[in-house]
Amino acid sequence: MTYLNKMILAGLLAALAACTNATGYDGGGSAGAGGSGAGSAGDPASPAYFQQAIGDRVLFAVDQSDLSSEAQSTLQAQAEWLMRNSDYSAVIEGHADEQGTREYNLALGARRANAAREFLVSRGVAGSRLKTVSYGKERPIEICSEEACYAKNRRAVTVLSADLTG
Amino acid sequence: MMRFLVAVLLGAALLSAPARAQNKPLRIEITEGVIEPMPFAVPDFVPDSPAASEMARQIARVIASDLSGTGLFREVPADAHIGAVSDFSAPIQFADWKAVNAQALITGAVGMSGDRVTVRFRVWDVFAGAELGNGLQYAGTADGWRRMAHKVADAVYSRITGEGGYFDSRVVFVSETGPKDDRRKRLAIMDYDGANVQYLTDSSSIVLAPRFSPTGDRVLYTSYETGFPRIFVMDVGQVQRRVLNTPEGTMSFAPRFAPDGRTVVYSLTQGGNTDLYRMDLATGHSERLTSAPSIETAPSYSPDGGRIVFESDRSGTQQLYIMPAGGGEATRISFGQGRYGTPVWSPRGDLIAFTKQNKGRFHIGVMRTDGSEERLLTASFLDEGPTWAPNGRVIMFTRETQGAGGRSSLYSVDISGRNLLPVRTPDGGSDPSWSPLQD
Numbered sequence: 193m194t195y196l197n198k199m200i201l202a203g204l205l206a207a208l209a210a211c212t213n214a215t216g217y218d219g220g221g222s223a224g225a226g227g228s229g230a231g232s233a234g235d236p237a238s239p240a241y242f243q244q245a246i247g248d249r250v251l252f253a254v255d256q257s258d259l260s261s262e263a264q265s266t267l268q269a270q271a272e273w274l275m276r277n278s279d280y281s282a283v284i285e286g287h288a289d290e291q292g293t294r295e296y297n298l299a300l301g302a303r304r305a306n307a308a309r310e311f312l313v314s315r316g317v318a319g320s321r322l323k324t325v326s327y328g329k330e331r332p333i334e335i336c337s338e339e340a341c342y343a344k345n346r347r348a349v350t351v352l353s354a355d356l357t358g
Numbered sequence: 359m360m361r362f363l364v365a366v367l368l369g370a371a372l373l374s375a376p377a378r379a380q381n382k383p384l385r386i387e388i389t390e391g392v393i394e395p396m397p398f399a400v401p402d403f404v405p406d407s408p409a410a411s412e413m414a415r416q417i418a419r420v421i422a423s424d425l426s427g428t429g430l431f432r433e434v435p436a437d438a439h440i441g442a443v444s445d446f447s448a449p450i451q452f453a454d455w456k457a458v459n460a461q462a463l464i465t466g467a468v469g470m471s472g473d474r475v476t477v478r479f480r481v482w483d484v485f486a487g488a489e490l491g492n493g494l495q496y497a498g499t500a501d502g503w504r505r506m507a508h509k510v511a512d513a514v515y516s517r518i519t520g521e522g523g524y525f526d527s528r529v530v531f532v533s534e535t536g537p538k539d540d541r542r543k544r545l546a547i548m549d550y551d552g553a554n555v556q557y558l559t560d561s562s563s564i565v566l567a568p569r570f571s572p573t574g575d576r577v578l579y580t581s582y583e584t585g586f587p588r589i590f591v592m593d594v595g596q597v598q599r600r601v602l603n604t605p606e607g608t609m610s611f612a613p614r615f616a617p618d619g620r621t622v623v624y625s626l627t628q629g630g631n632t633d634l635y636r637m638d639l640a641t642g643h644s645e646r647l648t649s650a651p652s653i654e655t656a657p658s659y660s661p662d663g664g665r666i667v668f669e670s671d672r673s674g675t676q677q678l679y680i681m682p683a684g685g686g687e688a689t690r691i692s693f694g695q696g697r698y699g700t701p702v703w704s705p706r707g708d709l710i711a712f713t714k715q716n717k718g719r720f721h722i723g724v725m726r727t728d729g730s731e732e733r734l735l736t737a738s739f740l741d742e743g744p745t746w747a748p749n750g751r752v753i754m755f756t757r758e759t760q761g762a763g764g765r766s767s768l769y770s771v772d773i774s775g776r777n778l779l780p781v782r783t784p785d786g787g788s789d790p791s792w793s794p795l796q797d
């Protein structure tokens with residue numbers, strides 16, 4: 193399927209998420225149209241469940257891309273969900289906090305996204321279902337210039353999209 | 359834009375300058391010792407016709423603004439003048455300008471004929487009672503009048519400092535609007551002083567770090583147009599762009615032209631690892647320059663094209679390295695405290711500008727190419743991304759303010775750390791890249 197089709201589909205999913213998510217949880221500021229969040233969080237096969245009950249993101253220490261034990265358990269659950277729901281593929285978005293130069297943070301975000309991807313692959317998710325992208329410091333979700341915000345911005349977010357090529 | 363710009367020496371017969379007096383010549387040595395700016399006067403240029411009078415006034419103002427903006431010159435304002443220049447060919451009344459302590463005097467005339475504008479000027483050493491250099495004439499279309507003013511200012515700057523000028527130049531940058539968590543970015547291009555802003559892209563995709571070609575005709579930049587960061591090359595005149603052919607599933611960013619204008623060095627990320635590559639723009643053929651599990655990015659060529667300075671965290675933190683342009687062994691050049699990134703080789707070849715991050719602060723600094731004589735020029739919550747003026751004397755960079763309302767804007771500073779000035783842009787600005795002097 194073409195990239196354009198995927199974007200249209202992602203847009204539809206995002207629109208759907210906006211309709212069905214009474215809480216208004218918006219996919220966590222992922223750049224582009226976040227594909228996750230569709231369906232009811234009460235349905236374990238729904239992207240909303242993946243996003244909210246399992247957790248679509250893992251956080252990192254300053255200038256690190258190592259996965260903490262907490263991150264590993266989140267990714268373990270993500271992997272299990274992806275194995276159960278093979279109609280979905282995902283783009284893992286890596287992000288950095290603002291305390292760094294632009295190019296370095298792009299490369300650092302790529303390391304983080306890749307660390308998450310490799311973990312998922314090591315737990316059995318087909319690599320062909322997982323793409324990565326880095327936004328560096330371009331897409332913060334928290335905007336204060338303090339560690340409390342930085343900690344939430346240093347993240348890798350697994351953004352689902354329905355995989356019609358499957 | 360001005361289509362034609364020609365410089366013509368004014369007839370020597372017009373004026374025969376008196377013999378140079380034997381006092382100190384009109385000269386600024388640009389060293390760290392320059393503290394006291396040289397006073398100059400630039401009375402309104404003399405219009406050849408009433409239609410040219412507004413432009414004649416504006417051209418003098420742009421020249422004054424260029425010179426004052428360097429921090430090396432200080433204008434004696436018009437209301438302090440006791441003399442006037444109403445005839446460009448009449449002898450200069452030096453006593454009138456000595457009395458107000460204007461050491462340099464710039465006189466000029468502006469003629470308009472249809473869409474054609476002609477600017478003539480002369481530079482005077484007031485205390486020597488002599489002309490400095492020869493009179494020159496620039497001609498062009500009316501919409502290029504600011505460029506002609508900048509060219510006059512470049513000539514004045516050059517004659518007095520002995521250095522090349524930088525006023526007839528442009529800056530490509532990222533124009534920013536919106537809050538930090540919904541920042542909209544567009545590529546924009548403007549004159550070095552913030553005039554004549556034009557937008558080259560819309561804000562539908564993130565765009566980053568545009569870089570001029572060595573002749574200023576093209577710009578490399580990174581865009582998320584495809585959903586992933588990829589490098590585009592744009593023809594500035596035509597505003598036409600194409601994406602560089604990089605492998606599916608990779609990210610590419612941090613491009614910079616080689617001095618030949620045909621080769622591009624850039625970062626490519628594959629499997630989470632970022633290395634340096636170069637590509638021949640004509641053939642699309644690419645070649646890997648580094649091969650390490652560390653981050654290698656922000657490459658910049660030496661002016662002779664023989665070497666590349668870049669940043670790498672191979673030692674554990676971001677530091678600066680220099681390697682041959684074809685790859686090979688790299689030598690670390692940064693050894694001070696903290697992290698070093700975004701190195702940019704100066705157009706004169708003598709210095710590397712960089713961003714330094716230390717103890718929670720960011721600095722723009724310069725060092726020699728062997729890493730010696732490190733000098734920090736700025737300090738703030740977040741300064742980054744230096745770019746060199748064409749004469750290697752001034753650096754422009756991005757400054758972002760702290761907190762939820764944080765905003766990016768452009769600043770310039772000279773390489774001695776003085777004359778820190780905001781650069782006027784319509785909205786926020788980041789990632790400036792300074793063009794070479796225009797023809």
